[in-house]
Ligand SMILES: Nc1ncnc2c1ncn2[C@@H]1O[C@H](COP(=O)(O)OP(=O)(O)O)[C@@H](O)[C@H]1O
């Protein structure tokens with residue numbers, strides 16, 4: 001759906017995009033994540049044919065932004081990070097305006113608008129003034145507006161920014177609904193956790209460069225193995241870290257650690273006072289917990305508590321964006 005290769009854009013001396021390459025398949029929700037100023041909006045504006053790159057290529061639905069801007073505008077819905085001000089317009093008038101701008105045939109407009117109002121849960125607000133809507137509703141109206149010409153690809157720039165938790169959940173379910181309708185979505189955010197749950201893949205961008213592209217799960221695995229404090233499973237691919245508290249003294253913990261350390265499913269193990277920190281290998285499989293508990297019991301250990309260590313989303317994000325994985 002979207003294929004970007006070596007995309008570069010300068011603003012004067014500033015390198016906003018530095019040979020960016022990424023690929024988004026059909027039916028994906030691609031989370032485009034990076035701190036403010038990373039180059040997210042610039043990328044999306046180029047894809048929406050609102051800004052020209054200096055070099056590199058961007059292909060949307062098989063069409064090149066350099067040569068097929070008109071065709072791309074018909075298949076892409078772009079929602080900017082600021083909606084702009086529309087005083088004295090009702091929700092319905094606002095959508096009528098965009099339906100006309102996108103040359104939706106007059107006879108179809110009513111039906112299309114009612115449909116997008118329903119989808120974005122704004123039917124009841126049809127006659128409300130745009131200015132009077134909550135931030136969450138305004139953002140949903142922004143999505144409604146880009147759906148008017150029935151695009152296949154949606155480029156949504158920070159749709160969840162500034163929303164309270166409830167409005168954020170509503171926005172997420174709307175985006176998931178759009179995916180179910182067969183649309184491909186590229187959604188930006190400077191906050192990873194805003195998007196994590198609903199994305200099929202993510203790309204992390206910083207200073208115009210792509211630091212990571214792939215699944216969220218792989219991003220976590222990468223952070224765990226490469227960026228979490230290196231020991232005990234240093235250098236190996238760590239699937240999960242488990243903190244085991246034992247009913248034992250540290251000599252007993254050390255004895256257990258030695259026993260467990262040789263197992264191929266364990267990437268590393270460290271003993272502390274009445275505790276073990278165990279890194280299971282990424283390929284330890286779904287019954288890794290079961291295996292570990294059994295191994296501890298089998299070696300005479302008494303488990304007080306057993307808990308996977310959570311890798312916090314924002315920590316992972318920070319590790320990734322400081323180039324720790326480069
Ligand atoms: N029209 C512009 N003129 C000059 N600099 C710009 C312009 N647009 C963006 N920039 C700069 O390019 C960089 C990337 O901006 P942007 O793509 O908006 O980042 P993001 O959306 O990730 O916050 C920033 O340093 C920003 O200040």
Ligand SMILES: [Mg+2]
Pocket residue numbers: 037040041042081157
């Ligand atoms: Mg931006």
